[in-house]
Amino acid sequence: MSGRIVRAAGTLMLVSLLSSPALAAEPREPFDDRYCTTCHGSDGRGNYGVQAPRLAGMEGWYLIRQLENFRSGVRGTHPQDIEGIAMRPMAAKLDDESIADIVAWVGDWPYVPAEVTIAGDSAAGERLYATCAACHGQRAEGNEALGAPALAGQNDWYLVTQLKNFMAGYRGSHPDDSYGQQMLTMARTLVDEQGVLNVVSYINNLEDR
Amino acid sequence: MSKPVTRREFISLMGATGGTAAALQVGTALGLLPGGAQAASPELLALGSNRRRVAILGGGLSGLTVAHELSKSGYDCTVLEASHRCGGRIFTVRAGTLIDEIGNRQYCEFDDEPHMYFNAGAARIPTTHHNLLNYCKELGVELEVFVGENNNAFLQDDAMMGGKPIRANDYKTNMRGFLSEMLAKSLTQEEMDEPFTEEEAENLLGLIRSFGDLNEDLVYSGSTRTGYASGGFLTHGVQRDMMAFRDLLKTRMGRQILSGYEGDYGPSLLQPVGGMDQIIAGFLRQVGDRVRYRAMVAAVQVKDDGVEIAYDQDGVRHQLEVDYCFNCIPTHLMAGIDHNFPSDYSKALKYVRRGEAYKAAFQAKERFWEKLHIFGGITSTNTPSRAIWYPPHGIHKAKGVILGAYDYGGGMYHTKMSQSERIEAHLSDGEKVHPEYRSLVEKPITIAWHRMNHMLGCSARWRRSFREWTGEEEAMYHTLQGPVNGRHYMIGDQISMHSAWQESAILSAHYALSDLDQRVRAELA
C-alpha cells in the first residue's frame, strides 16, 4: 500500500514512515480518514448492528455526491433523520483530497450482494417498481445520467429506512437537495409502509444471489 | 402524612424480614452474596508438549484475561487489536493521548504529571469484584481508595432553592430527619407491643431516632450533623436552622443522595494509582508480545477443526489459522464482520443494542473544590451534564482533572453536539454549582462512547425494556454464551447479565475458559 494519507497534529505524513520502530518515539498517535469500515462493516458490506449500509460496489459518482451532501449538511441534518445524523459528522471533516482517496479505496472492495432480511409481497412490489425503473433501471442497476443509484444488492433494511425517510421528508426536503427532492416525490407513490416492504422485496429479487 | 402502619402490617413485615435474613445467611455461607462468584482464576490443564493455537479478537479486558490465563498454561496466543491501544473501554486519558472519536479526534493537552489523568471509561472498582481485585494483586497493580459518596459535595437542581447548590449533607441530614420523624410517629406504643419484645421495640425506636437525629419528643428540629452556624471547636457550636421539608421535595434528585451510593456504587471503592489503564499495563507486562495492533478483524470462519481469521493491518489482508478463537469485539460491530455463525447466533448478535455513555473532563487550573472542603466525591446536578467528579488523588497539588459530565444512560444529547457546543454545555452547567467554573477550568476533552472508533457504544443492552429479561432474550444470551462448534467463544461484559463492569468481562472470560478446558482435557485424555 502506498500514499495513504495520515494526519497527525495538523501535518501530513505517510503512515509507512511512522510504523517503523525507530520512529515510534513520535508521541502522538497518527490517524487517517479511512475509518469507514468500523461502521460499514468488513469491506464495506454493510452492518445492521450500526444501521450503516453497504458501500462495496457503490458507484463512485453517487458515493462522492452523498459524502458531499453529508459534508455540506444537505443530508443528515433533519432532526428526525437519526441514522443520517450518525453519518454526517463522519463526512463533515473530510476534504476533497480525502474524499478522492476514500472513493478510490472503496472502489477496491469486491461487490457482494447483501443478505435478504425483510419479507413483503414482491408481486405487488413489481407493479410498484414500474415507476422506479424509469430512473433506477429495469434491474435496479442505477443510471448515472439521471443521478439515480443502483438499488439491487443493497441492504434491504437500509432501502426501507431511506424510503420511509423520503416519504416523511426526513431526507430530500433540503432546498439544495435537487436529487433528493425528485426521489421524495417518487417515494410518496408507495403510499405506506406495506408499499415500501413490497417494492424492496421485489428489488431483492433483481439480484442474482 | 402517611397513615400509620397497622399491627397486621408489622407482623407481616417481621415475617418478611425473617425470611430475607434466613436467605442471606444461607447465601453468604455459600459465598454467593453479595459479590457474585468466588474469586479464583480458572485452573486450566497445562498443555505440556501439546500445542494449541488461539486467536483472541480484541484486546479488551476479557481478551487479555484469556491471553494471560492461556499463556500460563502453554497455549500459543495471538491477540488481534484493531486500535492503536489495548483496553477498549478501559481508557485513561493524559497528556498526549489520542481520543479516537470518529469525526472528532482530539489530543489531550493536560499537564504531563502522574496525577493529571482522566478515566474516560471504567473508573471505579467495587470491593466485591473479587476477580478483578485478584488480577490487580497478581499483576502488581497498585490500588488506592476512590471516593464516590461525599457529604460535602453538592446537589444542585434549578427546581430547588432557586437553583442554589446545597451540600449533599444538608439534603441527607434533613431528609433523614423528616423521614424518621414520620416513621417514629407512626409507631405508637400500642402497635409496637404486639410483634416486638420490649427490648426490640426500644432498640428500633432508638435506631429511628438516631437515624434522623430526632429529639426526645421524636421530633426533628435540625441537626449539628450538617456542621455549625458558628463555633463548634473552641466555643459552643450553634446549630444551623433546619431546612424546609417542602423545599427538599422540590427536587427529584434526592434518590441520588439517599440511595445512589449502594450496591456496586457503595463504599469502599478502589481505583488503580495512576489510572485504570494500569490494569491493562499489568496484563501487557505478561502478554504484551502476543498483541498485534492496528489489526482489524474482517472475517471469522469456524471450521470443523479450527477457526480461520482474516484481518487487515497496514493496508494488507492477513490470514490466521488457529485451533480456538475468543472474541470480545462488540456484538454490534461483529454483526458487520463476515462470519459463518449459525443463524440463531447471528440473530442474537444483531439483537443486542449498543449503549450511549458519554463523559467529559477539564483540567482545573487550581483545586478550587478543596477550598470548599471537598476531597474526592461526586456533585449531582439536574443538568444534562449530570455530575462533577472531584479527583480523590493528587490532594493539595496545584491542579487536578475533574469530570465535567457523565451521562451513562442517554449520552446522545451531548454526542450529537459539535465539540464546542459540548464544552459550552458543560461550562454553563458547571457554573450553576461553581460560579467561577468557566475561568477555573481549561483543556476540555469529551468522550462520546457511541462514536469511539472500534467501540461505537457502551454498554450492551440486552433488554428492550427496563423490566426483567424476556424468555427470548435469555435464550439468545445463552446462545451467545456457548461456543460455536466448540471452537469460537464470544466474551466480554456483553456476554453477562451485568454489563458495564470489568468484573463481568473477566467472569465471561473465565466461563469460556472453563468450557475450553473441559474440551481440551477430553481430547488429551
Ligand SMILES: Cc1cc2nc3c(=O)[nH]c(=O)nc-3n(C[C@H](O)[C@H](O)[C@H](O)COP(=O)(O)OP(=O)(O)OC[C@H]3O[C@@H](n4cnc5c(N)ncnc54)[C@H](O)[C@@H]3O)c2cc1C
Ligand atoms: C463510561 C464507562 C464507564 C464505566 N465504568 C466502569 C466502572 O466504573 N467500573 C467497572 O468495573 N467497569 C466500568 N465500565 C465497564 C468496563 O469498562 C467494561 O466492562 C470492560 O472494559 C469491557 O471489557 P471487554 O473485555 O468486554 O472489552 P471492550 O473494552 O469492549 O474491548 C473490545 C475490544 O475490541 C476491539 N475491537 C473492536 N473491533 C475490532 C476488530 N474488528 N478487530 C479487532 N479488534 C476489535 C476494540 O478496539 C477493543 O479493544 C465502564 C465503561 C464505560 C464505557
